[in-house]
Amino acid sequence: MKKVVIATRGSKLALWQAEHISSRLRERYSGLEVELLKVKTTGDKILDVPLAKVGGKGLFVKEIEEALMDGRADIAVHSMKDMPAELPRGLKLGIIPERESRFDVLLSTSYPDISSLPTGATVGTSSLRRQAQILHMRPDLEIQMLRGNLDTRLRKLKEGIYDAIIVAAAGMSRLNMHADYVTELSPPYFLPAVGQGALGIEYLQDRQELDELLGFMDDFSTRYCIECERAFLAELEGGCQVPIACYCRHEGNNIQATGLVCDLKGERMIRKSVSGKPKDARSLGVDMARQVLEAGGREILAELYACQDDNQD
Numbered sequence: 179m180k181k182v183v184i185a186t187r188g189s190k191l192a193l194w195q196a197e198h199i200s201s202r203l204r205e206r207y208s209g210l211e212v213e214l215l216k217v218k219t220t221g222d223k224i225l226d227v228p229l230a231k232v233g234g235k236g237l238f239v240k241e242i243e244e245a246l247m248d249g250r251a252d253i254a255v256h257s258m259k260d261m262p263a264e265l266p267r268g269l270k271l272g273i274i275p276e277r278e279s280r281f282d283v284l285l286s287t288s289y290p291d292i293s294s295l296p297t298g299a300t301v302g303t304s305s306l307r308r309q310a311q312i313l314h315m316r317p318d319l320e321i322q323m324l325r326g327n328l329d330t331r332l333r334k335l336k337e338g339i340y341d342a343i344i345v346a347a348a349g350m351s352r353l354n355m356h357a358d359y360v361t362e363l364s365p366p367y368f369l370p371a372v373g374q375g376a377l378g379i380e381y382l383q384d385r386q387e388l389d390e391l392l393g394f395m396d397d398f399s400t401r402y403c404i405e406c407e408r409a410f411l412a413e414l415e416g417g418c419q420v421p422i423a424c425y426c427r428h429e430g431n432n433i434q435a436t437g438l439v440c441d442l443k444g445e446r447m448i449r450k451s452v453s454g455k456p457k458d459a460r461s462l463g464v465d466m467a468r469q470v471l472e473a474g475g476r477e478i479l480a481e482l483y484a485c486q487d488d489n490q491d
């Protein structure tokens with residue numbers, strides 16, 4: 179191949195990710211031409227409504243996948259976190275590069291950690307997963323909607339609209355962004371989103387020449403974890419807009435995962451762990467989801483989906 183076209187969203191984070199893959203490709207193959215095709219997605223267009231209320235899955239990927247299917251682009255670089263559990267027929271996540279930090283961070287201009295946040299302090303996030311887990315730790319906090327790209331969110335924090343906000347550590351480091359106080363929200367107290375911190379390269383299933391071209395970027399260890407986490411998500415039939423979290427680690431011949439479903443107030447949290455062989459990553463994820471569903475997760479999800487339907491008018 180002489181040229182690779184990468185479809186990407188136009189946000190700073192998405193562009194950083196596409197550029198990152200582009201420079202790895204150009205470093206590996208001198209003479210290879212790499213071009214970015216910017217695509218505007220539904221998720222980019224609707225900025226004033228919490229995503230949970232927009233409804234539908236894959237708000238950030240549909241238009242990008244269309245560019246792959248009609249041949250305008252060869253590959254797409256995604257944040258794995260934004261990928262729905264099921265891909266459209268004919269497409270695959272051919273490459274999963276090594277993951278960086280998958281944790282969330284609490285950012286503040288005045289408060290060095292969670293315990294110093296005063297009673298009733300406002301925390302900006304539009305992620306139901308972040309909302310539920312922080313309320314589970316601190317039921318007195320007040321959650322306020324915060325949408326927009328990372329730089330918008332950080333600007334709003336600095337304007338003093340929130341006492342703290344929660345974002346992904348990976349986004350902060352990719353964009354080289356900083357805040358006065360940064361607290362890592364990590365397991366066992368706070369679990370990341372399925373796929374958080376990982377990238378995925380998507381392309382048409384029948385383009386084997388791309389398997390060869392891109393294979394050097396695939397990381398089997400990250401892939402095992404992603405398989406387990408996404409199987410967990412798929413079995414729960416969750417889009418990205420439900421309080422579902424999962425943390426999977428691979429070491430040697432073992433993978434270990436913890437997953438949870440939570441209600442919006444963080445009052446009921448159903449959490450299960452599994453471990454086993456990497457080759458069984460997928461079935462471990464499914465098994466963990468079934469355990470969560472049986473232990474009360476089914477009722478929580480049913481309530482959540484019912485109230486989201488009410489909002490879709």
Ligand SMILES: NCc1[nH]cc(CCC(=O)O)c1CC(=O)O
Nearest residue numbers: 257259345346348349374375376
């Ligand atoms: N929903 C937007 C989004 N998609 C991926 C990341 C962070 C990077 C990653 O998880 O790979 C972010 C920003 C955030 O959640 O704060």
